[in-house]
Amino acid sequence: MALLVLVRHGESTANLANVFTGWLDVPLSSTGEAEAYAVADKLKDFHFDVAYTSTLIRAKRTLDIIVERAGWADLPVHHVDALKERMYGNLQGLNKAEVAIKYGQAQVDEWRRSYDVAPPNGESLKQTRARAVEFFEAEIAPQLRADKNVLIVSHGNTLRGLRMYLEHLSETQVVGLEIVTGGVHVYRFDAHLAIVEMYDL
Numbered sequence: 001m002a003l004l005v006l007v008r009h010g011e012s013t014a015n016l017a018n019v020f021t022g023w024l025d026v027p028l029s030s031t032g033e034a035e036a037y038a039v040a041d042k043l044k045d046f047h048f049d050v051a052y053t054s055t056l057i058r059a060k061r062t063l064d065i066i067v068e069r070a071g072w073a074d075l076p077v078h079h080v081d082a083l084k085e086r087m088y089g090n091l092q093g094l095n096k097a098e099v100a101i102k103y104g105q106a107q108v109d110e111w112r113r114s115y116d117v118a119p120p121n122g123e124s125l126k127q128t129r130a131r132a133v134e135f136f137e138a139e140i141a142p143q144l145r146a147d148k149n150v151l152i153v154s155h156g157n158t159l160r161g162l163r164m165y166l167e168h169l170s171e172t173q174v175v176g177l178e179i180v181t182g183g184v185h186v187y188r189f190d191a192h193l194a195i196v197e198m199y200d201l
C-alpha cells in the first residue's frame with residue numbers, strides 16, 4: 001500500500017505577525033523551526049521514496065530540517081512551483097486583522113476561505129487547487145500507483161486544495177478545513193488510489 005504524507009510548513013515569521021503571505025518568501029520563525037523538528041520526530045520511522053516541496057523558503061527549510069533530523073540524506077527532493085501557496089495578490093504583506101477592520105470580517109473570510117472568490121489580483125482556492133492537482137496527477141499519482149511512498153511539504157491553501165481533491169470534499173466542506181503549521185496528514189492508498197487509511201499524526 002502506497003503512503004502519501006502531506007505536511008504544512010512550520011510557522012513563518014509572517015504567520016507569527018498575522019500577515020497575508022502567499023508568494024512572499026519569508027523564513028520560518030523559531031517556533032516554525034521547532035515544529036519542523038517535531039514533524040521529523042513523528043515521521044522518522046516511515047520510509048519515503050521521494051519528497052516534494054514548493055520553491056518557497058518556509059517549505060524548503062521545513063523539509064530540510066525533516067530530512068536532516070530523520071537522517072534521510074539519500075532521499076530525492078524536488079522543489080516545484082505548483083506546490084507554492086495560493087497567490088494572495090494585493091493582500092500580500094498586509095496584516096489580516098487590519099484588513100478585517102478596513103473591509104469587514106465577512107469580506108476577509110470570503111477572500112480567505114471561499115472556494116472560487118479570488119482576492120484582488122490573487123488566486124482563488126479553485127485556481128490553487130487546479131495547479132496543485134494537475135501536478136499531482138502528472139507526477140505523484142503514477143508513483144503512488146507504482147507503490148512508492150511520497151512526502152509532500154507544502155502550504156495551507158495548496159494542501160486544502162489537494163485534500164479537497166483526494167478526499168472528495170465539497171465546496172462547503174472545504175470552507176471549514178483548517179490545516180495547522182507543522183500539521184501532518186497521512187494516507188495509505190490501494191493500487192487504484194482509493195484511500196485505505198487516513199489520519200492526522
Ligand SMILES: O=C(O)[C@H](O)COP(=O)(O)O
Pocket residue numbers: 019020021022023085088112155156157
Ligand atoms: O499565505 C498565508 O497568509 C498563509 O500561509 C495562509 O493564509 P490563510 O490561512 O489566511 O489562507
